[in-house]
Amino acid sequence: MRLLWVAFLFGVWQCKSPSSPMSPPAKPIEVPVAKLALPYCPVCKMEFGTYPIADTLRYEGKLYGFCSLACRDTFTQRRGM
Secondary structure, three states, X not given: OHHHHHHHHHHXXXXXXXXXXXXXXXXXXXXXHXXXXXXXXXXXXXXXXXXXXXXXEEEOOEEEXXXXXXXXXXXXXXXXX
């Protein structure tokens, strides 16, 4: 259980880190939150009212927004894309 908690915190820290080596800074994307499947990043749960949308991806007919490229990559890896 403790290992899962550490992994979760590390994942959230990576999303918030502006100089994360896994995701170079991305220009925010102007997408109305109402057009997204979720009003938050599906990987780390950051709300888009607080954080900008770094990238989007269409999956199973739905448009998902991500707070960072690292979160987008995690999402695609978990789904075998």
